[in-house]
Amino acid sequence: MARHDPITQAADSLDLFTRVSARLRERVIFDAAAWSTTDPETGLVTAPMWVQNLDGGTQCYAYWECELLEETVIPFRELARSTTPAGALRWNTGDLPGRSAQYRRLRGQGLMDELRAVLRAGNKPWGVVSLFRNAGREPFGQAEIDLVAAMSASLGARLRSFARPSAAPALAGTSAPGMILFTPDGTATSINQEARHYLALLPDGPSEPSALGVRLPIWVVGTAVQARAVASERDGRTARVRIRTRDGGWIACHASCLSGPDGLPGPTALIIEPAPASDMAPIIAEAYGLSRRELEITQHIARGLATTEIAAALFISAHTVRDHIRAIFDKTEVSSRGELVARLFTENYWPLRNRPGATAYGRV
Template identity: 75%
Template sequence: MNRTDEALALFTRASARLRRTVAFDAAAWSATDPETGLVTAPMWVQNLDGGSQCHSYWECELLEETVIPFRDLARAPAAAGALHWNTGDVPDRSAQYRRLRRQGLMDELRAVMRVGHRPWGVVSLFRDGGREPFGPDEIAAVARFVEPMGARLRSLAQPAPAAERSGVSAPGMLLFGPDGAPTSINDEARHYLSLLPDGPSEPSRLGVRLPIWVIGAAFQARAGRAARVRIRTREGHWLVCHASCLDAAEGGPGPTAVIIEPAPASEMAPIIADAYELSPRELEITQLVARGLSTGEIAAALFISAHTVRDHLKAVFEKTGVSSRGGLVARLFTENYWPLRDRAGRGDVESQDGRSPDSRRHPARA
């Protein structure tokens, strides 16, 4: 089972357990990029249209003012809230509620699966007009329920065994018009879209279905906020999708450009470090190892003793399940996105100067 399937299985089990204490008629579960909070693969929806309803929901979430945006819940004392309760039973104040009501839904309870203030997933529970709104006890119960799920989703960012790279490595590009409609796409983008796992998507006149994760990045760019999300492919590789809103020649908003490409090590290092629960100092030392520095050089660069460096490296090896610097570089900076085709000859024994043969061959993989 790959990491995407594991997350989907987690959502399925969590939904079944949560129904025992909190009644709901529909739901949407999604992993998120912990740095930007944007939804990413996998996403699972229950009793909802996985296309138009999801598109409308995220368009409102990212482009219109909402009462309890996920970005605020990620930092709030309680990681959950509900439309009726948080608006003082005047939900029409929320643009999101007005859209939900047109779809026959009358309340939403949403929560962030977080570790600290970093969101690793989100869930929205919905009730239709035949039920009472969500109450404070139910909101508190959901907040407690999702708390451990953030740590579980974080652990799933750990790499699966590396697979061979397939196909293209050049950037893919999608263009969206000022009205949000997709207008053009290159072959590389088509290729990357074909690698993404199944999930909610919208048909387009470009002949491809656009995942909500990609559309969400475009919405975020149009809202003037950081628009970058990392997505794991079905094969276990990582892509990064980033979007930017361009200016039109005559002034005003122009098209939105969305770039999809293999995620470089610099994009993945913080997420993988979080997944292995590395401390900031441990990540710093790991990055210096990837640059090929010896124990003495790392100690000098960080103004700490060589003994301290070795203690940190021992802790890093234990957390990541490797036994050498070469294995560490492979685990954190190679296996996690687009693995090298030729990986023969890696050794697990360090040389006299404290560096593995692998670290000297690839000093720039930081």
């Protein structure tokens, strides 16, 4: 890549968004934008999020509520699976944007078109971007859609690399789960002290005010909205998201809708807690580009198994195990088993099953 490529220069996800947005503006006209990382397993937005020239609270919440609960054109969940990971509202509707509930909301804010893309790596969504144009401008065209689509893989790969573990301290304070309750229409009504504690650890970003005396980040309320989408059979993805804290730790948010009397819709219960190791194994394996088999072998190495023991456990040859270990070392940039374990497991991100003195973290 070029020496001054904003993708390789970026220090973290937020820095990536600001650099790439500035460079992109040199080639594509847009009046507002929203960039966000996503949970690669569910596609739900997570921290960090960077919003330009939009209300970072109410507008963002209404946008994602509409995305998950109403009829839209080219939803992100479809772009994540599409051959082309980008599209534009007017272009994809044949200049009949009124078919989209999202457009009707945007029009009320003076916006006339949206170009959106999913930032993919390894066939998984690691981020999303939406570019907006004000009324009076020309709609986005095919050349601009193609330009943004061509950036998807490199941006997705860079976002994936930022998920690698750092020397993050353990989450201080309580380890008990936090809980927030929402009414069927999405109003937050109850919160426990543990949830307040975890919310205070999350980075700054778009948030919604609440009657609970605390602002609720879009990533948290978005998970509750996704639970409503699942309950109404509008979406089959899990209402679960992993969020990185200010100090590099990880928190998991998951939500589900409860039933009231006679099967009527009840409140939505959202749990927020330290991310269990079983949640983090897949995302960190993806961050290093490890295959499923390489992840299995890495976990066996962490348990102290010899090459022949790993081969017997996985029903493959010792030669194949050695080939996998060399690939694992290359991907994680280590030169020994000890380095590998220190880099990936000492942060207690992954479960070390059957290892003497090991602690069980979360579900296995």
